[in-house]
Amino acid sequence: xxxxxxxxxxxxxxxxxxxxxxxxxxxxxxxxxxxxxxxxxxxxxxxxxxxxxxxxxxxxxxxxxxxxxxxxxxxxxxxxxxxxxxxxxxxxxxxxxxxxxxxxxxxxxxxxxxxxxxxxxxxxxxxxxxxxxxxxxxxxxxxxxxxxxxxxxxxxxxxxxxxxxxxxxxxxxxxxxxxxxxxxxxxxxxxxxxxxxxxxxxxxxxxxxxxxxxxxxxxxxxxxxxxxxxxxxxxxxxxxxxxxxxxxxxxxxxxxxxxxxxxxxxxxxxxxxxxxxxxxxxxxxxxxxxxxxxxxxxxxxxxxxxxxxxxxxxxxxxxxxxxxxxxxxxxxxxxxxxxxxxxxxxxxxxxxxxxxxxxxxxxxxxxxxxxxxxxxxxxxxxxxxxxxxxxxxxxxxxxxxxxxxxxxxx
Amino acid sequence: xxxxxxxxxxxxxxxxxxxxxxxxxxxxxxxxxxxxxxxxxxxxxxxxxxxxxxxxxxxxxxxxxxxxxxxxxxxxxxxxxxxxxxxxxxxxxxxxxxxxxxxxxxxxxxxxxxxxxxxxxxxxxxxxxxxxxxxxxxxxxxxxxxxxxxxxxxxxxxxxxxxxxxxxxxxxxxxxxxxxxxxxxxxxxxxxxxxxxxxxxxxxxxxxxxxxxxxxxxxxxxxxxxxxxxxxxxxxxxxxxxxxxxxx
Numbered sequence: 001x002x003x004x005x006x007x008x009x010x011x012x013x014x015x016x017x018x019x020x021x022x023x024x025x026x027x028x029x030x031x032x033x034x035x036x037x038x039x040x041x042x043x044x045x046x047x048x049x050x051x052x053x054x055x056x057x058x059x060x061x062x063x064x065x066x067x068x069x070x071x072x073x074x075x076x077x078x079x080x081x082x083x084x085x086x087x088x089x090x091x092x093x094x095x096x097x098x099x100x101x102x103x104x105x106x107x108x109x110x111x112x113x114x115x116x117x118x119x120x121x122x123x124x125x126x127x128x129x130x131x132x133x134x135x136x137x138x139x140x141x142x143x144x145x146x147x148x149x150x151x152x153x154x155x156x157x158x159x160x161x162x163x164x165x166x167x168x169x170x171x172x173x174x175x176x177x178x179x180x181x182x183x184x185x186x187x188x189x190x191x192x193x194x195x196x197x198x199x200x201x202x203x204x205x206x207x208x209x210x211x212x213x214x215x216x217x218x219x220x221x222x223x224x225x226x227x228x229x230x231x232x233x234x235x236x237x238x239x240x241x242x243x244x245x246x247x248x249x250x251x252x253x254x255x256x257x258x259x260x261x262x263x264x265x266x267x268x269x270x271x272x273x274x275x276x277x278x279x280x281x282x283x284x285x286x287x288x289x290x291x292x293x294x295x296x297x298x299x300x301x302x303x304x305x306x307x308x309x310x311x312x313x314x315x316x317x318x319x320x321x322x323x324x325x326x327x328x329x330x331x332x333x334x335x336x337x338x339x340x341x342x343x344x345x346x347x348x349x350x351x352x353x354x355x356x357x358x359x360x361x362x363x364x365x366x367x368x369x370x371x372x373x374x375x376x377x378x379x380x381x382x383x384x385x386x387x388x389x390x391x392x393x394x395x396x397x398x399x400x401x402x403x404x405x406x407x408x409x410x
Numbered sequence: 411x412x413x414x415x416x417x418x419x420x421x422x423x424x425x426x427x428x429x430x431x432x433x434x435x436x437x438x439x440x441x442x443x444x445x446x447x448x449x450x451x452x453x454x455x456x457x458x459x460x461x462x463x464x465x466x467x468x469x470x471x472x473x474x475x476x477x478x479x480x481x482x483x484x485x486x487x488x489x490x491x492x493x494x495x496x497x498x499x500x501x502x503x504x505x506x507x508x509x510x511x512x513x514x515x516x517x518x519x520x521x522x523x524x525x526x527x528x529x530x531x532x533x534x535x536x537x538x539x540x541x542x543x544x545x546x547x548x549x550x551x552x553x554x555x556x557x558x559x560x561x562x563x564x565x566x567x568x569x570x571x572x573x574x575x576x577x578x579x580x581x582x583x584x585x586x587x588x589x590x591x592x593x594x595x596x597x598x599x600x601x602x603x604x605x606x607x608x609x610x611x612x613x614x615x616x617x618x619x620x621x622x623x624x625x626x627x628x629x630x631x632x633x634x635x636x637x638x639x640x641x642x643x644x645x646x647x648x649x650x651x652x653x654x655x656x657x658x
Contacts, residue, residue, distance in 0.1 A: 005523055016511045320507045323468060324521035324568070325496020327489045403468045407503065 006330075010338040017310075024306040025346035027299025028386065032350025032379045033357055034292035039375040040358035042285020044368035049278045059099075059234040060132065061244060063087070063251070065226075066264035081226035082264040085209065087254060088230040092128070094250055097243035099235045102129035103227040105212045109179040111205060113165040120161050122178060122205040124212020125231075132233040133192075140172045140187030143208055151210035155183045158202040159191045178205060181216050244269065289375075293382070299346070300386035307339050307394035318398050319406025332399035339391020340384060347383030351376055413480065415575060415607055416442040416465065421474035421484075423460050434460040436630040437474065442609065442623075444575070447602040447640065449618035450611045452627030459580070461627065462611045466499060466578045467491040479575050496524050500569030504581035506561040508553040508568075514540060515549040518568045525572065539567035543597060559590035566597060570606070577601070579610045583617055589650055595620040596643035 014021040065082045088103035105124035110117050123129070127143040130136065137156065147154050155176065162171050162185075171185040192201040207216065209227070234243040244267060255264055311318070318331055326334075355371060362369040423435040435457045442448055452458040463469040464476060467483055468491075476484040483494055495501075500521075508517045519536035527535075540549055543563040553561050562582060569577050579598065583591035599620060602608050610621060618624050619641050626634035 002526060009523070012512070316507060317509060320503075320509070321520070321524075322492065323466070323495060323501050323507075325492050325524040325572075327492045327524075329489070330524060404463050407468075407507070 006333050006337050007341070009334055010341050013310075013334075013338055014341060020306060021342060024303055024342055025349065027302035028296065028343050028346030028383050029299075029350040029353060031292065031296030031299040031386075032347045032383050033354035034295050035289060035379040035382070036351065036354025036371070036376055037357045037361060037369075038288035038292040039285060040354075040369040040371050041361060041367060042281070042288045043370040043372050043375075044362070046278065046281045046285060047370050048368055049281050059236065059238075059240060060269075061232040061234060061240075061247070062266075062268040063091075063230040063232060063247070064266045064268065065228060066262070066266055081224070081228065082255065083227060083230060083251070084225040085227050086225055087251060088126075088227070088232075090254060091230065091232060091247055091250060095243060095246045097234055097238035097246065099233045100128040100132045101230055101232045102126050102132045103209060104129065104229045104231060105209055105217065106228050107179075107212065107217050109216075111161060111165060112177045113171075113174060116165050116167075118161055118164040120158075120203050120205055122155075122207060122212065122216070124207055124209040124216070126209055129206065129231065130189075132231045135192060136190050137187040138190040139170065140185070142187055143206075147208045148210055151214045152208060153181070153183045153211060153215065154186045154207065156187045156189055156206040157185055158189050158204040158206075160200055160203040161205055162188050176205075178207070179216050183207060183211070240269070296379070296382055296386060299383075300343070300390040303339055303342055303387060304390035304394060307335060307391055308397070310338075311335065311394045311398040314398075315401065315406050315409040318401050319403050319409065322401070322403035323407060328399040331401075332395045335395035335398050336388065336391050339395065340387040343383045343387030343391075344380070347380040350383065351380060354379070413477075414441040415444040415446075415479060416440070417475075417477040418464075419475040419477075421461075421464060421476060422472045423457075423464060423469070424472045433630055435464070435471075438630075438632055440625065440632060440635070442607065444607050445602070445605055446607055447599070447620075447622045448609045449621035449624045449638075450609060450627065451613060451615075451618050451624060453613065455629075456627040457630040458611050458627040460630075462578060462580055462609070465576075465609060466501060467494045492524075496521060497572060498575045500572065500574035500577040502562070502565050502569050502577065502579035502582045504584040506553070506558075506565045506585070508561055508564055510554065511552055513550045513552060514545060514556070514564045514567075517553070517564055518571050520568060521572045535571050536567070539571045540564070542570070543567045557590075558586050559593055562586065562590075562594050563597065566594075566601075570601070575607065577606055577608045579608065581612055582610060583612070583614070588616075589647075591617065592643050592647050592650065596647055599640070599643050 063083060085103045088101040091098055092101040102125050106121060107124070108119070108121045110119050126148060127145065130142055138159075140156075142156065143154070146152065155178065157165070157171055157176075165171065165176060166174065171188060174185050175182050176185060177183070189202070189206070194200060213224070232247065234240055248263065248267060251265055252263065257264065321331060354376070358369045358371055361367055418438055418440050420437040420439055421435060422433065422437050425432045425434055438457075438461060450458045450461065460469070464471050467478070467486075471484050474484065475482060478494065479498060481494075483491065486494065509520065515533060515536045518539055519532040522532040522535065537546075537549060540546055543566050545560060545563050545567065548556065548560065553564070556564065582598070583594055586594060595617060598608055598610070610617065612618055619638065620643050622638060622640045624634070624636055624638050625632055
């Protein structure tokens with residue numbers, strides 16, 4: 001008996017018992033739909049966390065000056081300006097996983113415009129900074145290469161600073177004095193909000209690193225190349241830990257550190273906390289999927305139940321088929337194909353309902369849902385496996401019936 | 411093919427009931443030639459059904475030989491027996507055993523499903539057999555839409571569809587009224603005259619009398635085996651009072 005004929009017999013048997021087939025499928029339909037919706041909800045939550053990471057500047061590594069050792073006393077982080085502007089350029093140039101590296105010099109001081117003043121912190125940095133932080137300019141322009149080389153007297157204002165100094169007037173092309181140095185505002189940054197520890201990220205002034213060093217921070221630093229921090233951005237698809245390692249190696253080499261000697265810098269990974277959050281949302285979506293698979297399992301048991309009833313009910317039919325030449329194998333295949341067909345059709349209907357349900361949850365609950373194609377295939381594949389697994393026992397039972405006893409069964 | 415169609419040599423079938431061994435068939439040696447119409451009779455428990463199951467390749471004998479059409483089938487495996495049933499045998503049962511909610515023609519074509527014939531050929535052969543038993547106009551009817559006699563005709567058409575060398579009928583009239591019974595026996599007689607070997611199991615003398623040879627079983631043994639001048643079922647039918655067109 002070939003496969004097409006077997007399939008036709010199975011479909012016929014399912015058609016004859018329409019209501020029962022539909023009810024049996026219901027378990028699988030609900031299971032598959034639940035798996036798809038749950039995974040969509042879980043992945044939506046995960047995508048939201050990922051977006052959050054991105055908004056804070058994803059894949060950022062901060063390199064900071066290390067501690068100075070003087071007479072056995074370690075000075076703590078930043079006690080010595082061990083890293084330089086050139087370290088930043090070398091990192092950007094030589095580590096392929098790195099998209100950009102921005103050296104930053106930090107200072108604090110009073111900014112004055114007209115009769116309003118505001119104490120804030122300022123960063124001397126390069127044009128790379130905005131790219132690294134994934135920060136864009138809301139109004140005006142960003143830094144240009146010429147600003148860097150000429151130590152141009154230009155600044156970018158964070159939203160908080162702009163609001164406190166200018167109120168509702170546009171700050172563009174106005175002159176603010178930072179530590180008494182007059183600087184022209186060329187742009188206002190977009191609102192960034194609070195960072196992970198509640199600091200206002202918009203309370204900041206950015207200026208070219210050369211300007212900060214030569215004009216604002218004072219003569220003591222004018223000749224030095226050292227910086228407090230380098231902000232590094234790792235490429236989206238690159239391995240974070242790999243980039244981390246390569247960067248450390250490069251810095252140790254540049255700083256001529258002997259093996260065994262402590263690093264004279266710190267590397268801090270901003271996204272670690274967020275990754276923990278992402279991991280927890282992954283666990284959540286896994287949990288949702290696991291709960292949903294239980295319903296798929298229950299659906300499978302439903303199939304087994306009905307198939308067992310069907311085998312008992314059709315014992316005489318099985319006997320007859322055997323009498324006219326069906327081998328045990330043919331009977332086994334017939335019932336197995338019936339079970340698998342049930343679960344596959346149920347699986348496909350479940351996919352439709354699951355896809356629709358995912359959209360509906362997104363619309364009605366306002367949750368972000370993301371359909372996952374692998375999850376759909378997984379759910380249907382699992383449904384088929386459930387069909388084979390739970391269909392096998394009843395089918396085997398049918399195929400082991402003795403023809404004379406099956407024929408005589410009342 | 412030379413020799414008898416069926417030859418059994420000391421056929422024994424024993425069943426184990428707990429610790430007891432019950433011999434349902436105690437060494438039956440019999441031959442049936444091609445073209446015979448044989449009635450197997452006996453009270454219940456006489457072993458006639460066991461004998462029938464062995465003839466039908468539905469069961470294995472405990473010992474002895476069974477030759478069917480020159481092939482020794484008593485030593486075959488379950489799958490090989492299925493093949494023999496599929497190619498060489500036709501079955502008619504007391505309760506028709508038709509598939510419910512399945513059209514007559516598909517019921518008749520069922521055995522061909524297991525012999526890998528193409529769909530068109532299956533349906534063609536089933537159609538010819540249905541016409542042969544006089545149900546050419548009811549091919550698409552489901553069993554529930556047919557009378558008992560018509561259902562048994564469908565079953566007979568099914569038993570013929572694979573061109574068997576032997577048709578086994580187990581109490582074929584057991585579920586039918588007397589007039590329809592005679593009609594069914596008339597149909598079997600017609601088929602027998604066309605050359606088909608038929609073995610009928612029955613406990614009714616009326617039915618056995620339409621056969622050309624009667625074998626009596628008792629306690630697992632053949633106690634009587636004689637030729638019978640068969641009554642012509644068609645004539646009997648003509649003499650019966652014409653009832654309400656029962657069965658047609």
